[in-house]
Amino acid sequence: xxxxxxxxxxxxxxxxxxxxxxxxxxxxxxxxxxxxxxxxxxxxxxxxxxxxxxxxxxxxxxxxxxxxxxxxxxxxxxxxxxxxxxxxxxxxxxxxxxxxxxxxxxxxxxxxxxxxxxxxxxxxxxxxxxxxx
Amino acid sequence: xxxxxxxxxxxxxxxxxxxxxxxxxxxxxxxxxxxxxxxxxxxxxxxxxxxxxxxxxxxxxxxxxxxxxxxxxxxxxxxxxxxxxxxxxxxxxxxxxxxxxxxxxxxxxxxxxxxxxxxxxxxxxxxxxxxxxxxxxxxxxxxxxxxxxxxxxxxxxxxxxxxxxxxxxxxxxxxxxxxxxxxxxxxxxxxxxxxxxxxxxxxxxxxxxxxxxxxxxxxxxxxxxxxxxxxxxxxxxxxxxxxxxxxxxxxxxxxxxxxxxxxxxxxxxxxxxx
Numbered sequence: 405x406x407x408x409x410x411x412x413x414x415x416x417x418x419x420x421x422x423x424x425x426x427x428x429x430x431x432x433x434x435x436x437x438x439x440x441x442x443x444x445x446x447x448x449x450x451x452x453x454x455x456x457x458x459x460x461x462x463x464x465x466x467x468x469x470x471x472x473x474x475x476x477x478x479x480x481x482x483x484x485x486x487x488x489x490x491x492x493x494x495x496x497x498x499x500x501x502x503x504x505x506x507x508x509x510x511x512x513x514x515x516x517x518x519x520x521x522x523x524x525x526x527x528x529x530x531x532x533x534x535x536x537x
Numbered sequence: 538x539x540x541x542x543x544x545x546x547x548x549x550x551x552x553x554x555x556x557x558x559x560x561x562x563x564x565x566x567x568x569x570x571x572x573x574x575x576x577x578x579x580x581x582x583x584x585x586x587x588x589x590x591x592x593x594x595x596x597x598x599x600x601x602x603x604x605x606x607x608x609x610x611x612x613x614x615x616x617x618x619x620x621x622x623x624x625x626x627x628x629x630x631x632x633x634x635x636x637x638x639x640x641x642x643x644x645x646x647x648x649x650x651x652x653x654x655x656x657x658x659x660x661x662x663x664x665x666x667x668x669x670x671x672x673x674x675x676x677x678x679x680x681x682x683x684x685x686x687x688x689x690x691x692x693x694x695x696x697x698x699x700x701x702x703x704x705x706x707x708x709x710x711x712x713x714x715x716x717x718x719x720x721x722x723x724x725x726x727x728x729x730x731x732x733x734x735x736x737x738x739x740x741x742x743x744x745x746x747x748x749x750x751x752x753x754x755x756x757x758x759x760x761x762x763x764x765x766x767x768x769x770x771x772x773x774x775x776x777x778x779x780x781x782x783x784x785x786x787x788x789x790x791x792x793x794x795x796x797x798x799x800x801x802x803x804x805x806x807x808x809x810x811x
Contacts, residue, residue, distance in 0.1 A: 423736075448737050504740045505740075505742055513775045
């Protein structure tokens, strides 16, 4: 797809390149600095989750054009162990790795739309969209 | 026999070779060919091939090292170099065939010979090329590590750690170590961590900063986070990270002023006597 570009997440440095890609696309679409920071932070969280929990996966950045609106969608895909209790991971302060536990609920707050789909043993698919105002 | 053929037809082979590379090239390759270094470097490659076939190993090894250094520096893609050699081998064989040097009896032998030295040369070049890259990367890693987390004493009891660039797990560890060691060594009362140069503050970075601040508090000093840009402040709030237990300031300047206050110092302008 022309409007989509992806970065494979295999090690910690790939998180940086995913972030860079997101920042470039956000700039290109005309997002302001605050929204750029929001988008890159969200990518950073999602990419780090892939690296920490699934080991490998990919982050795709997609340009969205819908009903005259312009937006950016982050798609995070992995074939990792999946999430047992979705409600629990969306709660603030829940973490299995001793982190702050603000990652996924944080991403939801940083972006405008958020969708998560995960089955234990089957990987995780997260899509988060930010619209240009 | 092969050697003699290459030696005597060197110029012709070279021209044909460049021609053929141009024909089958994509964009990256044609950029390389347009490069003015191309002809000298490829002449070197032919010389190398001749040396390899004639079997003078010592000169060959040093020349090969120089050559790989050079192609890495010039930024030639490895794929291109290997392809170039392949084309060269094909040309030599075809040329010899045309000149009637190859007949049905020695055909297999000639082909085998060419293949033999080509294979050896390609694997040696790949080997040298990758080790040159590895050396470059490890040098850069070291350079990065040296830049990674300096702690600078600015006044009595006040030290600053300016952070620039991405913070990963390794670096976070180093920051913590340097921070604590330095704070003890310089007898710091206040340690300022300046994050103006950190592009993204996500939960992991925040987590490490909070931990570092907590550790500094344990050794009896005060930790301040300075250089929080407005967009970073907004994302931190959206993420729901609680930084209320750490003193934060907008700029390094206001951080230093606050630190001076804590250490009961003040900067006053000198009164100039007239």
